[in-house]
Amino acid sequence: MKNYLVIGGSSGIGKCLTETLAQAGHKVYATYYQHKPEEKQLNIQYSYLNVLDEDLNLDFIPDQLNGIVYCPGSINLKPFARIKPNDFQDDFKLQVLGAIKVVQLVLPRLKAAANSSIVLFSTVAVKMGFNFHAQVATSKGAIEGLSRSLAAEFAPKIRVNTIAPSLTDTPLAGKLLNSEEKKEANAMRHPLQKIGSAHEIADMAAFLLSDKSSWMTGQIIHLDGGMSSIK
Secondary structure (H helix, E strand, C coil): CCEEEEECCCCHHHHHHHHHHHHCCCEEEEEECCCCCCCCCCCEEEEECCCCCCCCCCCCCCCCCCEEEECCCCCCCCCHHHCCHHHHHHHHHHHHHHHHHHHHHHHHHHHCCCCEEEEEECCHHHHHCCCCCHHHHHHHHHHHHHHHHHHHHHCCCEEEEEECCCCEECHHHHHHCCCHHHHHHHHHCCCCCCCEEHHHHHHHHHHHHCHHHCCCCCCEECCCCCCCCCC
C-alpha cells in the first residue's frame, strides 16, 4: 500500500483517480473545495483545502508520500481583447501558484519515499493554439515549463510528468458539453471522433504514479484523441 495525495479529489478526473487508487488498495488523501464528498469511502481521507489561501495546512498527510496529483483548473474561453490582466492572474494563482505551493510543502514527504511521483495537468491547447484559449493556455504553458524544470531538478529521486488532455467529459467542461449537439460536434473535431472520459485520464495519472512508469519523467503526455498529432 502506498500513500497518495490528490488535490481536487472530489470531482471529475480527481474523483475518478481517487477512487481508482483506493480500489487498488492504496491510501488516498484527497482534498475538496466546492464539491464536498457525501460519504466516507474505504482507504480515502477527504480534507477541505482552498489552494488560494495564503497559508495551506497539509498536516493531515503522512510523513511519507509516494505521489501527488494536482487537479484544480479552470476553462475560461474568451476573445483576447475581453480578457483583463486580473483574469490571467486569477488563472495563474489557481493553476500554477497553487501547484507550486503544494509541491513545496510536500517535498520533504516525497523525498522520504522511494520512487515518488508528481503528476500535473496541462491542455492540448498549449501545443495546438486555439481561438479564445489565451487565458487557459498561458497558465497551462507555465505548468509544462514547471514540470520539465522540476523533473530535471528532482531526478533521480522524484519523477515529474504532466498530462495534456483535450476536451474531457467532466463537470469543469459542462458548459461546453451541455447538449448532445455540442458533444457530437466536439467529438468530430478529434481523429478518434470521441470525447475523452474522466476515467481515461485518471487511468493515465494512476499509471504515472505507479512503478510501471519508473523510467518516465519530464514528459508531457498528450492524451487527446489524436488531436495534437494527426489530422
